[in-house]
Amino acid sequence: MDKRRVPGVAAERLTAEDYRRNFADLHPPLSPHEAQVEAQRCYFCYDAPCMNACPTGIDVALFIRQISTGNPKGAAHTILQQNILGGMCARVCPTETLCEEVCVRNVAEEKPIRIGLLQRYATDVLMESGEQAFRRQAASGKKIAVVGAGPAGLSCAHRLSHHGHDVTLFEAKQKLGGLNEFGLAAYKTPDDFAQREIDYILGIGGIEVELGRGLSDASGLARLRADFDAVFLGLGMGGVKRLAIEGEELEGVIDAIDYIARLRQASDKSKLPVGRRVVVIGGGMTAVDIAVQTKRLGAEEVTMAYRRGEAQLKASRYEQELAKSNGVQIRLWASPRRILGEAGKATAVEFEYQSADGEGGAAGTGETFVLPADQVFKAIGQTFLPDSLGAFAIELSGGRIKVDGEGRTSVPGIWAGGDCVAGSEDLTVASVEDGKIAAESIHRSLTAKA
Amino acid sequence: MADLRTDFLGIKSPNPFWLASAPPTDREVNVTRAFKAGWGGVVWKTLGEDPHIVNVNGPRYGAIHGPDRQLIGFNNIELITDRPLAVNLREIKAVKKAWPDRAVVVSLMVPCEEASWKNILKRVEETEADGIELNFGCPHGMSERGMGSAVGQVPEYVEMVARWCKQHTRMPVIVKLTPNITDVRKPAAAAKSGGADAVSLINTINSIMGVDLDTMAPNPPTDGKGTHGGYCGPAVKPIALHMVADIARNPETRGLPISAIGGIATWRDAVDFLALGAANVQVCTAAMTYGFRIVDEMTQGLSTFMDEKGYGVVSDIVGLAVPNVTDWQYLNLNYVAKARIDQDLCIKCGRCHIACEDTSHQAITATKNGQRHFEVDDEECVGCNLCVAVCPVENCIELVQLTSGSDPRTGKPIDRDYANWTTHPNNPQAVPAGE
Numbered sequence: 085m086d087k088r089r090v091p092g093v094a095a096e097r098l099t100a101e102d103y104r105r106n107f108a109d110l111h112p113p114l115s116p117h118e119a120q121v122e123a124q125r126c127y128f129c130y131d132a133p134c135m136n137a138c139p140t141g142i143d144v145a146l147f148i149r150q151i152s153t154g155n156p157k158g159a160a161h162t163i164l165q166q167n168i169l170g171g172m173c174a175r176v177c178p179t180e181t182l183c184e185e186v187c188v189r190n191v192a193e194e195k196p197i198r199i200g201l202l203q204r205y206a207t208d209v210l211m212e213s214g215e216q217a218f219r220r221q222a223a224s225g226k227k228i229a230v231v232g233a234g235p236a237g238l239s240c241a242h243r244l245s246h247h248g249h250d251v252t253l254f255e256a257k258q259k260l261g262g263l264n265e266f267g268l269a270a271y272k273t274p275d276d277f278a279q280r281e282i283d284y285i286l287g288i289g290g291i292e293v294e295l296g297r298g299l300s301d302a303s304g305l306a307r308l309r310a311d312f313d314a315v316f317l318g319l320g321m322g323g324v325k326r327l328a329i330e331g332e333e334l335e336g337v338i339d340a341i342d343y344i345a346r347l348r349q350a351s352d353k354s355k356l357p358v359g360r361r362v363v364v365i366g367g368g369m370t371a372v373d374i375a376v377q378t379k380r381l382g383a384e385e386v387t388m389a390y391r392r393g394e395a396q397l398k399a400s401r402y403e404q405e406l407a408k409s410n411g412v413q414i415r416l417w418a419s420p421r422r423i424l425g426e427a428g429k430a431t432a433v434e435f436e437y438q439s440a441d442g443e444g445g446a447a448g449t450g451e452t453f454v455l456p457a458d459q460v461f462k463a464i465g466q467t468f469l470p471d472s473l474g475a476f477a478i479e480l481s482g483g484r485i486k487v488d489g490e491g492r493t494s495v496p497g498i499w500a501g502g503d504c505v506a507g508s509e510d511l512t513v514a515s516v517e518d519g520k521i522a523a524e525s526i527h528r529s530l531t532a533k534a
Numbered sequence: 535m536a537d538l539r540t541d542f543l544g545i546k547s548p549n550p551f552w553l554a555s556a557p558p559t560d561r562e563v564n565v566t567r568a569f570k571a572g573w574g575g576v577v578w579k580t581l582g583e584d585p586h587i588v589n590v591n592g593p594r595y596g597a598i599h600g601p602d603r604q605l606i607g608f609n610n611i612e613l614i615t616d617r618p619l620a621v622n623l624r625e626i627k628a629v630k631k632a633w634p635d636r637a638v639v640v641s642l643m644v645p646c647e648e649a650s651w652k653n654i655l656k657r658v659e660e661t662e663a664d665g666i667e668l669n670f671g672c673p674h675g676m677s678e679r680g681m682g683s684a685v686g687q688v689p690e691y692v693e694m695v696a697r698w699c700k701q702h703t704r705m706p707v708i709v710k711l712t713p714n715i716t717d718v719r720k721p722a723a724a725a726k727s728g729g730a731d732a733v734s735l736i737n738t739i740n741s742i743m744g745v746d747l748d749t750m751a752p753n754p755p756t757d758g759k760g761t762h763g764g765y766c767g768p769a770v771k772p773i774a775l776h777m778v779a780d781i782a783r784n785p786e787t788r789g790l791p792i793s794a795i796g797g798i799a800t801w802r803d804a805v806d807f808l809a810l811g812a813a814n815v816q817v818c819t820a821a822m823t824y825g826f827r828i829v830d831e832m833t834q835g836l837s838t839f840m841d842e843k844g845y846g847v848v849s850d851i852v853g854l855a856v857p858n859v860t861d862w863q864y865l866n867l868n869y870v871a872k873a874r875i876d877q878d879l880c881i882k883c884g885r886c887h888i889a890c891e892d893t894s895h896q897a898i899t900a901t902k903n904g905q906r907h908f909e910v911d912d913e914e915c916v917g918c919n920l921c922v923a924v925c926p927v928e929n930c931i932e933l934v935q936l937t938s939g940s941d942p943r944t945g946k947p948i949d950r951d952y953a954n955w956t957t958h959p960n961n962p963q964a965v966p967a968g969e
């Protein structure tokens with residue numbers, strides 16, 4: 085019997101070869117020849133739209149020209165100068181809505197330069213060489229605490245160390261990386277890339293790592309502020325939005341983010357239990373990530389249900405196509421009403437059809453339908469947990485930390501960035517930029533002449 | 535249907551596309567393949583005296599590439615044929631016999647002694663080849679031995695050898711010229727004075743293709759050393775066009791038949807040369823890049839072009855552009871043109887803007903009403919054509935003549951009368967009109 089049809093939730097639905105193939109690189113890297121051909125397509129535009137579309141402002145035209153002249157390490161330097169996590173961003177950035185969307189080659193022949201893959205090519209060459217792109221400047225004697233080792237924290241820590249400051253990087257988990265390590269789809273970042281990139285970043289020196297140490301108690305932040313010259317908070321979002329519907333507590337109803345973390349850490353993907361029938365609730369990147377990955381773990385049917393229409397789907401067009409080509413069914417205008425179960429286990433989700441209310445929102449039509457489900461994944465967003473800030477009265481906005489254009493919080497000496505701050509775009513690359521901007525601001529404030 | 539047959543000095547060929555004297559025409563097997571592919575003729579790779587020369591046992595060719603490894607410039611250090619004279623003569627005779635409708639011309643290079651030329655000419659005549667081409671162009675190796683371009687660079691030698699050859703053979707004599715000279719009109723005129731029936735040009739240009747940055751030797755190196763080679767391929771075409779046109783419009787050589795060589799890879803390249811006065815063309819690098827079947831595109835493209843334009847025979851095209859090649863001093867200084875950007879075709883790369891802004895006349899906008907927008911400012915535009923050159927989209931930018939009103943840049947009214955530098959008031963040597 086086809087193990088994909090084993091009822092309920094089961095592991096080992098596929099062959100070892102299936103798992104290997106399903107979780108291998110989604111986009112194999114460019115060979116030197118492919119990179120050369122692709123790089124030579126670049127027009128080296130004036131005030132290049134790709135550069136302006138990059139949240140970290142990478143000089144894309146320059147780095148592509150460097151690749152085309154046989155200087156991939158120089159290209160990597162150009163990339164890392166703006167974005168020290170350029171290797172990861174090359175793999176996970178939704179380039180189709182950023183740099184590649186505005187490439188003038190789209191206008192010319194509807195075929196943008198494959199900027200993401202070129203960026204990966206250049207950064208891979210440099211990282212494989214083991215050479216550091218930057219050397220620390222003279223020691224400043226200043227100490228900075230960076231809390232949270234996700235993209236924002238790593239970016240901030242590297243930039244501060246580059247400027248000669250001593251950084252202590254606190255991470256609540258036992259592994260660095262934040263969502264780079266525990267989120268994102270496995271097939272976008274295989275071969276332990278997140279850790280290899282972190283090793284490279286830490287290779288600059290001057291960054292002391294403290295694992296298993298987050299802002300656990302109320303006095304944590306106060307102590308950091310007293311012990312260090314500046315503090316950067318890259319706390320991410322610790323909470324998950326609830327559906328707040330009947331049946332949410334049933335076995336088999338899972339936070340997508342938790343399952344993805346488990347999947348990312350699983351060395352043997354065959355040990356991951358997955359439902360024969362899977363329903364994913366949500367319409368963003370995380371929803372696509374969990375939908376595609378459960379399909380690739382051997383789920384027979386995966387449906388991604390979103391309460392509004394195509395125009396509001398947060399997942400990019402490319403991600404939607406990826407889901408569809410992996411056999412994920414996307415149901416729009418479907419809002420979950422309750423999760424049905426038997427003997428404490430989820431068995432189905434009842435949805436109510438929605439219709440547009442003409443003001444960008446949606447309203448229930450009263451008509452319902454039921455989708456059988458052995459697993460129900462919630463991917464409707466995450467929330468910042470302000471408890472970690474302890475007694476510190478840091479001003480929030482919309483439930484997240486309020487910062488100014490330089491990443492400064494309302495409390496002097498404390499900066500913040502990444503998903504934990506208000507207005508965050510929930511993108512790896514945007515978090516990297518936040519960390520970089522805050523680091524420059526910290527540097528300026530610590531070195532300003534009195 | 536256009537008639538592609540050509541008659542060059544009485545040498546008939548089914549089309550004007552010959553393979554130039556070079557490796558592709560070194561042996562019977564290659565030439566037979568070329569004729570099967572449809573080439574109109576060949577100039578057999580240069581024969582010399584026995585004992586035959588030897589080639590290096592390593593790289594003979596170097597290249598420079600454009601985007602996507604397109605071969606745009608090519609060079610070689612190969613010498614003349616490295617096979618015994620008798621072998622070549624036997625093969626030439628066999629080929630000519632098997633392919634009587636194709637042109638078979640034999641390239642020759644022997645020392646500057648009358649006896650040497652006299653001797654080899656008799657032997658070539660026995661092959662029943664259609665003509666000879668005197669290789670006064672090869673700029674490497676052979677020139678160090680007093681042959682090739684060493685002869686072509688001295689008009690007196692060119693004339694002398696041409697005269698010997700005309701004296702000692704009934705075959706038509708084509709003199710192949712070197713471009714490694716200050717004024718190509720001089721050796722062309724010398725060839726004509728010596729009685730040559732035609733000239734062919736250009737031979738290759740002295741060149742070093744690059745340096746191996748690890749060994750610091752010229753590319754491609756032979757055991758750590760390199761020497762200059764002969765440069766050819768698409769990159770040399772403009773140089774060849776100029777030299778062909780120069781000979782075609784020079785009163786001393788006007789009417790001297792020209793077989794054009796230099797970067798011809800398509801039917802269009804061929805028409806450029808025909809229009810500037812060549813009667814047929816010779817091809818090498820394009821065949822060495824893609825193989826012999828490129829001739830299909832050339833003959834078919836030429837035929838289509840001639841049909842569309844109403845040219846019946848190839849000679850209808852020959853020299854059509856020659857009257858329009860002139861000296862700078864005769865260009866119309868009253869002609870005013872401005873660049874026009876087709877906004878529908880523009881892909882907004884901005885290269886026209888930055889090229890004009892940084893290196894020319896600040897005449898192209900980058901934004902309009904806060905939006906990325908590239909538009910020409912006629913008050914600054916001098917009509918230089920730089921933007922047209924750098925635009926990646928064909929026909930997106932054009933130069934358009936102003937025919938009425940005034941030039942917004944100078945404020946001067948458009949004058950439809952022709953006026954050139956010879957009469958311009960700024961010219962100290964000007965001859966005022968009407969004097």
